Amino acid sequence: MIKRAYNFNAGPSAMPLEVLQEAQAEFLNYANTGMSIIEMSHRSPEYDTLHKETKDLLRELMEIPEDYEILFIQGGGSTQFLMTAANFFNKERAAYINTGVWSKKAMAEAKRYGEAYEAASSADRNHCYIPQEFTFKPETAYVHITSNNTIYGTEYPDFPKFDVPVICDMSSDILSRKVNVADFDLIYAGAQKNLGPAGVVIVIAKKAFLATANEDLPTMLKYSTFTENDSLYNTPPVFCIYMVNKTLHWIKRQGGVEVVAKNNAEKAQVIYDVIDNSNGFFIGHADKEYRSKMNITFNLADKDLEKDFVAKAKAAGFIGVGGHRLVGGCRASTYNAVPMEACQALAEFMKAYQAEHSK
Ligand SMILES: *Cc1c(COP(=O)(O)O)cnc(C)c1O
Numbered sequence: 165m166i167k168r169a170y171n172f173n174a175g176p177s178a179m180p181l182e183v184l185q186e187a188q189a190e191f192l193n194y195a196n197t198g199m200s201i202i203e204m205s206h207r208s209p210e211y212d213t214l215h216k217e218t219k220d221l222l223r224e225l226m227e228i229p230e231d232y233e234i235l236f237i238q239g240g241g242s243t244q245f246l247m248t249a250a251n252f253f254n255k256e257r258a259a260y261i262n263t264g265v266w267s268k269k270a271m272a273e274a275k276r277y278g279e280a281y282e283a284a285s286s287a288d289r290n291h292c293y294i295p296q297e298f299t300f301k302p303e304t305a306y307v308h309i310t311s312n313n314t315i316y317g318t319e320y321p322d323f324p325k326f327d328v329p330v331i332c333d334m335s336s337d338i339l340s341r342k343v344n345v346a347d348f349d350l351i352y353a354g355a356q357k358n359l360g361p362a363g364v365v366i367v368i369a370k371k372a373f374l375a376t377a378n379e380d381l382p383t384m385l386k387y388s389t390f391t392e393n394d395s396l397y398n399t400p401p402v403f404c405i406y407m408v409n410k411t412l413h414w415i416k417r418q419g420g421v422e423v424v425a426k427n428n429a430e431k432a433q434v435i436y437d438v439i440d441n442s443n444g445f446f447i448g449h450a451d452k453e454y455r456s457k458m459n460i461t462f463n464l465a466d467k468d469l470e471k472d473f474v475a476k477a478k479a480a481g482f483i484g485v486g487g488h489r490l491v492g493g494c495r496a497s498t499y500n501a502v503p504m505e506a507c508q509a510l511a512e513f514m515k516a517y518q519a520e521h522s523k
Contacts, residue, residue: 446462458498
């Protein structure tokens, strides 16, 4: 047996063991070609099959309507911050819902293109909730939201209806729960939290919305370059897409998104239960109704113990339990590939730690 860590990293993060093993087994000889997937042309029939299958699987698992494109783009979620703005800032203003660091970064990029304003913000309570009221201004091109806030551990329990096109950053919860793709005009997600290695971003966009994009842009910043060339204008991140393909197959084998979502809810609850039953020893950051099932953020009531807790957790084999460098505290990321067993082990560790440290 290979020794695998209890991996609670926020991103890059745990991948399904089966996926890693499959990749390992075929790394030297992919599909009887006598070469690795990373050694072959992205114009080869073998790659073409993989490329198409990956899109088909994603369409099937997320029930993506036919009038939506699926694109593979490089540059991470951070490049989508500017790319969405560059393409769709075609009115005077664009609205951003500020639910934390990532949405703020997205808004900062949009400010280059016009008046990017906050239609709502959770900054007043250190982003421990999702705002439910929004103030829109006239001439708003789109609204940008972040479905799951990786750093603060909040998620939209359900998505509000907006009167303007909706762009959603799903980098840290894509395929972790069921979403109605038709509620969004453009979804983007970096692969490295729930789907594969860093290096590819999945973009799912409504064709009619893509048709409104600004065309006066550098080639690699235009969505049309990707739609017109099936994401093969230049060399796509072949290995990343290959790993995403394997992860999608894995999700399908689990029973699809609904089963994965149910597992995720149960996994997160195991840890939230320890927080809630700790008599205030552990304090959850997010308001209960907005708790993320991907990133569980908490503090210790005794701040002086936090460093010790993270260090002891690490020594006990729990990796990635320290909070984000900007906010501190503790965070356990329980993405799709983190097994229930790891969550139960962390829950037991937390209980034992509390027993040892409360007099
Ligand atoms: C990690 C993350 C990003 C940044 O992604 P990069 O690929 O590192 O640019 C953006 N948005 C959210 C919600 C994230 O969790």
